[in-house]
Amino acid sequence: MIKRFLSKYLELIFWVAGLLALAITDPALKTHFSLCPVKMAGMSWCPGCGLGHSISWLFRGDIKNSFEAHWLGIPALVAICWRVYQLLTPRRRIFT
Template sequence: MACLVFTNPAGPSHFSLCPLKAMGIAWCPGCGLGHAIAYLFHGDIRASFHAHWLGIPAVLGILYRIYTLIFPVNYLARMQRVDTHR
């Protein structure tokens, strides 16, 4: 995620580790998602949505997962409460 903050997805020399791009295939759903996240971090929500419509939900899901990894006690306590109600 930090790398996507500092990349320019609209630039002509956009660096990519995509194996499809290395083979010369122009379209890749993963690249579109990466571009969408980069556009979102640059504040261009419209370009983010046009690059890949799952970019915004992906960022929200990744940030939530980072939160649960940083604060595992809150997450584990909440999961135990859910299991006791079943």
């Protein structure tokens, strides 16, 4: 039963959990725990982290800092929200 649930909703769980994590994370903190392999390798700049910070700033309503963190933050958030919407709505089959 759990296997069936996970196989059906794993992508939805992944996207919602990621958005929730970005919503509660404070992008202004410079010292925070990160699972980023680029940061773990000792590099200071990572485009993925910038995208995450950008989305996190958007959740706080700060568009200026969001755009400064990564210019693709707004389109990425729109795309992720659209995907969550697609996963939540039932699929209608046109051809059977």
